[in-house]
Amino acid sequence: MSLPPTDMMAAIAATRFGLGARPGEIAAARSDPRGFLTAQIRPQGADQPQAGAEGSAQRLSDFRDYQMQKRDAKAAQGEVGGNPKPDPLKDAKKMLRDDTGGDFLARAQLASTTDAAFRERWALFWANHFTVSATKQITGTVIGPFEQEAIRPHVFGRFEDLLVASSTHPAMLLYLDQAQSIGPDSKAGAYMQRRAKGGGLNENLAREIMELHTVGVEAGYSQADVTEFARAMTGFSIGRPQEERAFQFLFRDNAHEPGARTVMGRRYGQDGQAQALAVMRDLAASPQTARHVATKLAVHFVGDDPPPALVARLEKSFNDSGGRLDDLARALVNAPESWDPAPAKFKMPYEFAISTWRSVGGQPQAIGKLAPVLTGLGQKPFSAPSPKGWPEEAQVWCAPDALIKRLRFSEAFAAQAADRLDPVEFAQSTLGARLTPPVAKAVARAETRREAMALLLMSPEFQRR
Amino acid sequence: MNALPSPHLSRRSLLAGIGLSVSFLGGSAFATADGPLSTRKMVVVICRGGMDGLTVSPPVGDPDYAGLRGDVAVPADQALKLDSTFALHPALTSVHALALKGQARIAPAIASPDRARSHFEAQDVLETGAAQVYGVGSGWLNRTLEVMGPRKVEGLSVGATAPLILRGKVQAASWSPGPGVDETARLPTLLQDIYKADPLMGPAFARGLETEAMAQAAMPPPAPKVIPASADKASMPPNMMGAQTMVPAAPNPKQGREAARSLGATLAGFMVQPGGPRIAAISLDGWDTHAGQVGQLNSRLSYLDAVLDGLNTGLGAEWSNTVVVVTTEFGRTARVNGTGGTDHGTGSTALVLGGGLKRGGIIGDWPTLKQTALFENRDVTPSLDLRGLFKGVLNEHMGVERAALEGTVFPDSAGAKMVTGLV
Numbered sequence: 001m002s003l004p005p006t007d008m009m010a011a012i013a014a015t016r017f018g019l020g021a022r023p024g025e026i027a028a029a030r031s032d033p034r035g036f037l038t039a040q041i042r043p044q045g046a047d048q049p050q051a052g053a054e055g056s057a058q059r060l061s062d063f064r065d066y067q068m069q070k071r072d073a074k075a076a077q078g079e080v081g082g083n084p085k086p087d088p089l090k091d092a093k094k095m096l097r098d099d100t101g102g103d104f105l106a107r108a109q110l111a112s113t114t115d116a117a118f119r120e121r122w123a124l125f126w127a128n129h130f131t132v133s134a135t136k137q138i139t140g141t142v143i144g145p146f147e148q149e150a151i152r153p154h155v156f157g158r159f160e161d162l163l164v165a166s167s168t169h170p171a172m173l174l175y176l177d178q179a180q181s182i183g184p185d186s187k188a189g190a191y192m193q194r195r196a197k198g199g200g201l202n203e204n205l206a207r208e209i210m211e212l213h214t215v216g217v218e219a220g221y222s223q224a225d226v227t228e229f230a231r232a233m234t235g236f237s238i239g240r241p242q243e244e245r246a247f248q249f250l251f252r253d254n255a256h257e258p259g260a261r262t263v264m265g266r267r268y269g270q271d272g273q274a275q276a277l278a279v280m281r282d283l284a285a286s287p288q289t290a291r292h293v294a295t296k297l298a299v300h301f302v303g304d305d306p307p308p309a310l311v312a313r314l315e316k317s318f319n320d321s322g323g324r325l326d327d328l329a330r331a332l333v334n335a336p337e338s339w340d341p342a343p344a345k346f347k348m349p350y351e352f353a354i355s356t357w358r359s360v361g362g363q364p365q366a367i368g369k370l371a372p373v374l375t376g377l378g379q380k381p382f383s384a385p386s387p388k389g390w391p392e393e394a395q396v397w398c399a400p401d402a403l404i405k406r407l408r409f410s411e412a413f414a415a416q417a418a419d420r421l422d423p424v425e426f427a428q429s430t431l432g433a434r435l436t437p438p439v440a441k442a443v444a445r446a447e448t449r450r451e452a453m454a455l456l457l458m459s460p461e462f463q464r465r
Numbered sequence: 466m467n468a469l470p471s472p473h474l475s476r477r478s479l480l481a482g483i484g485l486s487v488s489f490l491g492g493s494a495f496a497t498a499d500g501p502l503s504t505r506k507m508v509v510v511i512c513r514g515g516m517d518g519l520t521v522s523p524p525v526g527d528p529d530y531a532g533l534r535g536d537v538a539v540p541a542d543q544a545l546k547l548d549s550t551f552a553l554h555p556a557l558t559s560v561h562a563l564a565l566k567g568q569a570r571i572a573p574a575i576a577s578p579d580r581a582r583s584h585f586e587a588q589d590v591l592e593t594g595a596a597q598v599y600g601v602g603s604g605w606l607n608r609t610l611e612v613m614g615p616r617k618v619e620g621l622s623v624g625a626t627a628p629l630i631l632r633g634k635v636q637a638a639s640w641s642p643g644p645g646v647d648e649t650a651r652l653p654t655l656l657q658d659i660y661k662a663d664p665l666m667g668p669a670f671a672r673g674l675e676t677e678a679m680a681q682a683a684m685p686p687p688a689p690k691v692i693p694a695s696a697d698k699a700s701m702p703p704n705m706m707g708a709q710t711m712v713p714a715a716p717n718p719k720q721g722r723e724a725a726r727s728l729g730a731t732l733a734g735f736m737v738q739p740g741g742p743r744i745a746a747i748s749l750d751g752w753d754t755h756a757g758q759v760g761q762l763n764s765r766l767s768y769l770d771a772v773l774d775g776l777n778t779g780l781g782a783e784w785s786n787t788v789v790v791v792t793t794e795f796g797r798t799a800r801v802n803g804t805g806g807t808d809h810g811t812g813s814t815a816l817v818l819g820g821g822l823k824r825g826g827i828i829g830d831w832p833t834l835k836q837t838a839l840f841e842n843r844d845v846t847p848s849l850d851l852r853g854l855f856k857g858v859l860n861e862h863m864g865v866e867r868a869a870l871e872g873t874v875f876p877d878s879a880g881a882k883m884v885t886g887l888v
Contacts, residue, residue, distance in 0.1 A: 135751065177755040180804045189803075200803020204755040207582075207809070217583045217598075223841065346665065376643050378625030385750060386514070388585050391626075398665050399627035399639040400673030408643075411652065442655055451652060458656055460663045 001309075001336040008341050009033035011432035016301065016345070016465045017333070018117030020355025025115075026432040037333045040116040041326050046123035046152040047114060049106035049144075056145035056170050057247035059099065063138055064241060066092040096141050100134070101367035103144025104381045108370055111354045112363035122329055124350075125300050127151050129293075130166040130213060131389035132175045134382045139175045143382045146171035159293065159323030160284035167209060167280060168249045170238045176205035176387060183234035183257025201257075206230035208387045214283040215264075216292035225264050231257040232268060232276040290318035293328075301332060303344035304393050310337035343434065343464035346394035349377035351465065352406065356457055359430040360417045376405045398463075407458055414453035423452035434461050502864040506736055506743045506787040508776065509606060509630065511591070512769065514753030515584060516793035517807055518814030518845060520762050521557070522571045526550035529834035535801045537758045547571070548826060556766040559774035563818055568784075570887075572815040572828035572854060576795060576847035578881070582809035584753070587794035592630035594852060596877040603633025605874050606744055609859060610635040612869040621676070621742035623732055630746050636668035638676040638742060640735070642728070679741065683734030718764055725768040729775025737783050747772070752793060756804040773818060785820030788862045788888065790854065796845050799834055812845030815854060821862070821888045828854065828884060850881035857884030 003009065010029040014021035017037050029036040066089075073089050111120050127147050134140035150169040154162040166172050173179040181202035182189045192199030206229040211217045235256030239245035251273040260269040266282060268275050283289060294314035298306035317331035332338055347355065353373055357363050364370040371381050378397070384390050391397075427435050427443045439459040446452035456462055523539040524530050526549050531538050544552030545561040551573060553561045563569035579590040579598060586598045594605030610620045611634055620637035622628050631637040653674055660667040728747075735741050749769060754761050773789065780787055796813025817828065829849030832838045840846040852875045859865040859874065860883060871879050 177804055177806070180756060182803055184803070202755055202802055202804045202806070203808050211583050211585075217581060217586050223582065223843075376625060376641070378641075386584060386753075394665055395632045396626045396629075398669050399622070399625065400636070400669045400671075400676055401639040401641050402625055402627075402673075403666065403670045404673040404677060405625070405641075405643060407652070407656070438659055442659060446655075447651070451655075454652060455655060455659070458652075459659060460666055463666065 003336055003339050004341045005433070006030060006033065007433040009339060010036075011434045012339055012341065013037055014117070015355070015431070015434060016338075016343070017121065019111050019114075019121055019351065020117075020358040020465075021430055021432065022113075022115075022358045023361045023429045025117075025358075026429065034333050037118045038330055040119040041156055041329050042119070043156060043326070044153070045157065046119055046155050047110055047116065048148055048152060049103070049110040050148075053103075053106075053148060054099070054145065056142045056149060059141045059145055060138075060170060060238070060247040061241070062092075062099070063096065063141055064247075066096060100140045100144065100382065101371070105364065105367045105370065107144070107147070108350075108354060108357075109363045112357040117358075118329075118333075123147070123152055123155050125297065126155050126162065126325075128384070128389040129296065130162070130172070131384045131387050132171045133384040133387070136175065139171060140382060142171040142174070154325075156326040156329065157324075158284075159289070159318070159325055160281055162325070163209070163213060163280055163284050164277065166213070167205065168236060170247065170249060172205065173236060173238055173249070176208055177202045178205035178233060178236050179238045181205075181230065181234050181236075182255045183231060185259075186234060186257055187254040188252070189255070189257075201227070201230055201234065203227060203230035205236075206233050209280070210283065212388055214280075214292065215286050215288040219264075219286075219288040219292075221264050228261045228263045229276070229279055232261045232263065232279050235273060236276065284323055287315075287319060290315045290323070294318055297328070297332060299392050301345075302338055302340070307337040307340075310335050313337075341434075343461060345392075345465045346398050347463055347465055348390060348397055349374050349379035349402075352377070352463065353409070355462070355465075356410070356413055359426070359457070359462075360421070362417070373409050377402055377409075406463070407454070410454040410457040411450070413457065414450040418449040418453035421449060421453065423449055423456070426453065427456050430456065431459075431461055436461055504743075504783070504786045505863050506745075506780075506783065507858060507863055508732070508736075508745045508747065508787065508789040510769070510772065510789060510791040511588075511628065511630065511746065511748045512752045512765075512791065512793040513584075513588065513748055513750050514793075515587075515795050515797055515809055516752040516813055517754060517758065517762065517797040518573060518575075518793075518812065519797070519799065519807075520554055520758070521766065521814045521816070522547070522551050522553055522573050524550050524573065524831065524834065525552050527831075527834050529836075533800045533834055536805060537801045537807065550831065551827060554762070554766050556763055557770045559770050559777065560816060560818065563777065567824035568820055568822055569816060569818040570822060570825060570828055572817065572849055572884075574812040574829055574832055574845050574848040575792075575815045575851055575854060576812045576849075577851045579795070580811065582795060582811070584794060584809070589629065591792065591794050591851065592628065594855070594875045594878070601876065604628070604630035605855070606630045606746055607633030607635050607637060608874045609863070609865065610637065610744060612865060612873050613863070618744060619740070619742040620744040620746075621732075621735055623728065623745065623747040628746055628748055631744075636672050638672045640676050640680060642731070679735055679738055682738060683731050683741075718767065721764070722767055722771040725771035726775035729772040729777075730779035731775075733776050733779025733781075733783075736787075737780060754797070754806045755802065755808060756806040758801075758806040773816075777818075788817065788819035788821070788858050790858060791816035791818070792851060798843055799839055799845060800843075810844035811840045812847040815851065817854070817858070817887065819862075819888070823886055823888060825886065828887075849884070850878075852878045852881040854884050856881070857887050861885065862888045 010026045010033045013029040013033040013036050014025045069089050069092050114120050132139055132143050132146050146169055150165040154165050182199045184200050203226055207226045210221055235252045237250050237252045239248050239250040253272055260267055263279050268278050270278050294311050297314055298310045302310060313335045314331055317328050321327040374381055423443050427440060443452045443456050446455055520539055523544050525541040525544050539554055543555045546552045547564060560569050577590045578596050579587045589598050592604050593601040595601040606620060610618055620631050622631045622639045625641045627639055660670050732745055751765050777784055792815045793813050795811055797807035797810040802808050832846040832848055838846055856870045856875060859870055860867055
């Protein structure tokens with residue numbers, strides 16, 4: 001497979017691998033489009049959206065304070081029978097909301113302004129692979145910290161480390177109900193049963209690690225494998241406020257199901273948390289995981305129906321390197337199949353919005369400018385519909401209603417931004433060699449700058465990557 | 466239909482003026498030509514996440530129910546009684562009222578052919594109508610539109626994204642609450658020209674503009690209001706944040722129910738228009754109740770009830786021409802788990818509603834909850850294949866030929882016995 005001309009490769013580097021071209025970005029990539037991308041791969045991982053940001057322990061502590069306040073307010077209400085003004089409660093609620101909104105805005109601002117947009121897209125891919133969604137009130141406040149602590153530092157390291165970081169992070173333990181899972185025959189389990197308190201196994205995280213994070217549902221594991229892995233994972237929990245590891249990962253030996261486990265034909269005789277970590281190590285090293293991850297990457301970066309040769313290359317890189325993600329990123333950039341000039345991927349709403357801000361060298365200034373747009377387009381901030389994360393397929397996002405809403409956004413954006421731009425130059429700097437003659441012509445013939453800009457933002461080549 | 470308000474007229478004439486045929490309206494020509502079948506309507510409500518059938522229609526008369534369910538069992542004295550075994554969850558008041566009139570029935574042990582207990586695989590199978598995962602790439606409601614004659618029968622999904630069940634060769638419409646396009650008509654025209662050669666964006670955009678023309682007439686007063694989203698997790702009820710969740714997030718349950726009712730009424734508003742969509746799909750999220758199941762399902766079921774109530778009232782006289790099926794990708798474990806919830810299971814409940822239903826008891830057999838009757842000693846054993854239910858509705862109610870059903874809509878489904886006697 002031969003590579004397209006350098007001009008086209010530069011445009012592809014900025015749009016497909018990156019997050020849409022900022023003014024001058026395509027020109028900067030032109031001398032060496034592949035080198036432009038591989039230079040963004042670095043051992044310390046992805047960029048952090050906020051320097052010195054609050055960690056998950058602080059956020060969970062704040063959340064607990066809020067819950068206590070809520071309980072007190074309720075009790076007070078019961079006592080006086082009146083309607084006390086729960087102002088402190090409102091404040092606490094607002095603080096949580098602002099924290100979450102702030103995290104998302106900071107991430108969007110990083111995405112809009114970074115010169116290393118491939119690095120950021122790579123981090124977003126892994127954040128979506130290990131989805132934590134704000135479908136529970138408590139998880140919303142720790143998604144930002146989760147990405148910061150568990151995902152971003154590891155995205156160019158070993159897959160296994162990323163898996164363990166995700167699977168031991170409080171956000172994931174809360175999102176997929178692991179924190180409360182108790183081995184029925186553990187000390188804690190026996191105690192709960194004596195007191196008829198309930199309490200026992202919850203297999204949610206174990207199942208999703210196998211199905212979504214590692215080997216994939218086609219790997220042929222059974223219900224018994226899921227249950228065994230869930231038993232091995234009992235004890236993965238979060239420290240209570242009075243404990244030493246308050247609001248952080250804590251392994252509770254007394255909740256861990258005793259005994260050896262068998263998962264996918266292998267026996268695990270380890271004690272304590274070493275048992276589940278050993279299962280994870282084997283899952284991470286499985287060729288089925290290599291295939292699953294390779295396919296997902298190819299689908300995300302190149303096409304909903306990706307070239308098998310590309311999947312094979314990525315799979316080989318994963319297997320040969322022992323799951324080194326920096327090698328995998330290089331393999332993706334170096335694969336000729338990644339550079340097919342036809343833009344096959346329809347942008348998700350977040351990608352579309354971010355690339356719009358990038359096109360003018362701007363960034364969203366407030367969460368209120370961004371969140372309603374994304375929600376209207378079906379991609380509410382930090383709220384993937386399920387642990388599987390956001391869907392990839394063009395057909396999902398290119399719904400009739402969604403296109404109307406994209407048009408509304410493009411018109412409104414152009415009304416704010418177009419009057420400072422030369423439309424023809426804008427079209428060139430945004431799409432470079434990807435700009436097609438019909439769109440170039442329509443832009444040049446537009447009645448107003450606004451119309452020209454909205455047309456370009458709605459063009460098939462801008463909507464895709 | 467009432468006289469159209471003038472803003473709607475102006476938008477429609479605007480669209481017509483730029484050469485857009487509002488084909489929903491044109492479709493009415495078929496109504497008289499094809500007889501009564503041509504007014505029949507079908508709505509599929511997908512409850513994503515694995516809806517717990519044993520909470521939707523608790524078998525409070527089954528001797529094993531209370532023991533298996535412990536703290537998450539629906540108390541018999543609170544449940545809304547259907548017969549000596551079954552009841553409905555207390556939040557399903559509108560559904561219960563319909564059931565008493567013979568306009569709602571339950572299929573309490575139903576499942577798709579998939580047995581993997583994976584949300585994503587099971588939703589795929591549910592929506593593609595295939596015998597197994599990855600069997601087919603398009604949705605079965607889309608293939609229904611195909612066999613009924615594209616553009617003769619319109620399909621609509623409610624939501625910002627297009628659900629798999631309505632994806633495929635025929636461009637179905639989609640709609641979600643929000644402001645429409647009402648700028649100068651020049652831009653849409655220019656774009657339609659640019660999209661001419663684009664097989665994905667062209668048809669979708671054209672259909673979006675057409676749907677816009679219908680939207681205002683479809684809105685019940687007061688129009689559904691989406692609370693401005695501000696990454697505001699804290700002020701929202703839990704589990705309302707999914708992208709496919711079409712019940713707009715609301716600060717309190719009462720407003721949530723109102724929004725849900727309004728959404729159902731708006732969908733009805735589309736469907737009662739001459740030439741409007743006769744096939745529709747809507748998704749509700751938040752049914753994956755591994756923990757804290759009781760509270761979560763109280764609110765989810767009250768929203769579901771409100772959507773159905775809105776549909777019922779909004780459809781008015783057309784309710785007698787409509788069948789609604791509420792379904793999910795799988796049921797949940799018969800036993801309560803360790804965290805006040807239930808894990809992924811197999812058989813669940815489907816609700817079938819409509820003004821033209823025949824009276825009858827439960828649809829399909831009840832295998833009971835005896836330990837020996839449980840599927841893999843864990844789940845409700847399905848006695849009915851979902852495809853059999855869907856085929857029954859499509860055949861008897863919508864008039865789709867059996868050959869088309871088993872050849873195109875649900876390939877390889879001859880083994881899934883068609884449910885008969887529904888309407």
